[in-house]
Amino acid sequence: MDFKDYSTAERDTPEQAKFRQEVRDFLDKEVTAELRREAEVNFFIPPGVIAFMRTLGAKGWLMPEWPKEYGGAGLSSAEKSILTEEAAAYGIRLGSPTDIVGPIVMRYGTEEQKKEWLPKIASGEAIFAIGYTEPNAGTDLAALEMRAIPDGDDYIVNGQKIFSTGAYQSTHHLLAVRTNVDVPKHRGISLFIADLRTPGITISPQWTIADERTDAVFYDDVRVPKKNRLGEENAGWLIITDALTVEREVVSYGHVDARVVVDKLIQYAKETKHNGKPLTEDPLVRQTLAQLAIEANIFRLFTHRLNWLITKGTLSDWAAAMVKIWSAELTQRAANAGMQIMGLYGQLEPDSKWAPLEGYIELVYRFSVVMSFGGGSNELMRSLMAIKGMGLPREPRI
Ligand SMILES: Cc1cc2nc3c(=O)[nH]c(=O)nc-3n(C[C@H](O)[C@H](O)[C@H](O)COP(=O)(O)OP(=O)(O)OC[C@H]3O[C@@H](n4cnc5c(N)ncnc54)[C@H](O)[C@@H]3O)c2cc1C
Missing domain, CATH: 2.40.110.10 (Butyryl-CoA Dehydrogenase, subunit A, domain 2)
Structure with missing residues (x-):
């Protein structure tokens, strides 16, 4: 799977391409088929992924943008984006509650607290x-x-x-x-x-x-x-509001990565025939997938921008809210489209041998509802955008 199959928006620089290859080589070696399956069907971090987080931690890639003295790898925002999207393509989403706590301790911890907690967070010892x-x-x-x-x-x-x-x-x-x-x-x-x-x-x-x-x-x-x-x-309270901003960035890809859902649907359409004809010849399927690919690319650009803002230390609460809404609702649109494309088979759960894509879309369809709430409801996010991003007055309290 390669997000670039339908992405013409960006191209890696030679250094980034080299780093992407390094990440792929690492993931090829470390992500077994069992781990991939476990990660793909468990949207809240399962035990295998916790163990994998510690493998990443040993390389400085759990908190990749942190300086080496705190256990990070000093990666740039572009490199962090590459790491995140490559891991997602291998079924592993690099976004967990620990990713919320780390930046908060970095920002608000005393020197003693930083010394105590940051290395434990970066290594995966503290979850x-x-x-x-x-x-x-x-x-x-x-x-x-x-x-x-x-x-x-x-x-x-x-x-x-x-x-x-x-x-x-x-x-x-x-x-x-x-x-x-x-x-x-x-x-x-x-x-x-x-x-x-x-x-x-x-x-x-x-x-x-x-x-x-x-x-x-x-x-x-x-x-x-x-x-x-x-x-x-x-x-x-002030620290919590800051932590919630970080959380909205993390949840936008930490549970389900919408790009992976779209990729899987494209793969399914390429491999499946309906009434003897490839699905890819169906005009409605083609239009739907093309639209989703556009939206997945927008999401990709959003996440790159967020990583860049985080690295600069200028991520605003409403910018994070915007991405959180987009990610939750794109995942819902993609899962819904998947159910339409797969027809009745789409409803089969992962344990059925007839389930298309091993029941992945059915599972995402159910889980994507939860994404409206994690990190704060989408209604609250829109309200935040209206007030902070657009300068509209607060809603009257009833
Ligand atoms: C699966 C799952 C995992 C979660 N994980 C965590 C976690 O790890 N840690 C944690 O602390 N919390 C977690 N949460 C909690 C999550 O942050 C809350 O569900 C969320 O903040 C909404 O709170 P609530 O469920 O009490 O809904 P309520 O606050 O009761 O809201 C119900 C509905 O009313 C709407 N609403 C409420 N007030 C307003 C308003 N002023 N304007 C417009 N609409 C409004 C909401 O948008 C929502 O649609 C999780 C929730 C879920 C479902």
């Missing part, structure tokens, strides 16, 4: 889940109720998080808690790194429509060291 959402705090995240009360060198934390995706196989939680109840809600929140193996933490599964596991995490008198607080006490 994170994000702990923001609660039963009464989703879109209105600042309404969160989980409490942390100082006690000696620690805080004692009580309460519940939901949708902490990947918590069951993570080592740490980026945890948002209330540390002051006597101030306006945005001003009483602090952010911590909590070790998920601490006594008093219970993790239990929640299942999505696509049979993917996410988790509820319960804290019962859990001690979290004060030294693990990111930023000042009660100043967590």
Whole structure:
């Protein structure tokens, strides 16, 4: 598979082409057929991919744009884009909650925290889940109720998080808690790194429509060291909004890469006959695939631009929101088109031997619904764009 099959928008420089080949050689060696399949049908990072993250970490490619002193490889934004899209073509999406925490520790951590956490993050030793959402705090995240009360060198934390995706196989939680109840809600929140193996933490599964596991995490008198607080006490909201911007970039390709969905549909059309005629001769199929290829290329350019903005340190919340919306809705359009092209066979699940593309499109069709919510709902993203990107007034509060 090669995204360039239908891309004429860009060409690699000789150095980039060389780097792309280096990445392909590495992936050829490291990505087994089993790992590829495991990664392709599990949109939330499965165990094999966590192990692979550590292989990448050993090469400095888990946080590729970071300087070598922190365990990165000092890659440029263009090289990071190449790494991300080549890995996606091998079924591996390089976007996990750990990719959200890393830049935040880099930006807001004290020197001591950076020394402690950045190498662990870059090597894959520390794997994170994000702990923001609660039963009464989703879109209105600042309404969160989980409490942390100082006690000696620690805080004692009580309460519940939901949708902490990947918590069951993570080592740490980026945890948002209330540390002051006597101030306006945005001003009483602090952010911590909590070790998920601490006594008093219970993790239990929640299942999505696509049979993917996410988790509820319960804290019962859990001690979290004060030294693990990111930023000042009660100043967590600003950091969270920044972290959400990073998250929107990560989720735009971290679960399903829309380009891969489009590539697979093109491959399917090339290999399949309907009523004795190749699908590629059907004018409707051709028009649909050409349109999706245009949109996949737009997504590709969006991600290149985002990586460039991140490297420059100028990624804005609304620019990330725009890409997050595009990625979620393009994936939904592509999965829907796939279901139309495949007809009734498209509904067969991955465990059926008759399922086209081993049930991949059916699975994406179900999962893509979830993409409207991850990192904040698309309605919220559009609202953010309207206010921050277009200068429109806030919506009236009802
Ligand atoms: C599979 C999955 C994985 C997730 N993973 C994580 C994770 O790892 N960590 C984490 O902390 N959270 C996670 N989330 C939570 C996710 O961020 C929330 O679902 C999201 O913020 C929306 O919150 P909610 O589900 O409570 O919906 P609600 O806030 O109840 O919203 C419901 C609907 O109302 C709309 N709505 C609400 N308020 C407004 C408004 N002001 N204007 C316009 N429309 C509005 C929303 O757009 C949405 O369509 C995950 C969610 C899912 C489904």
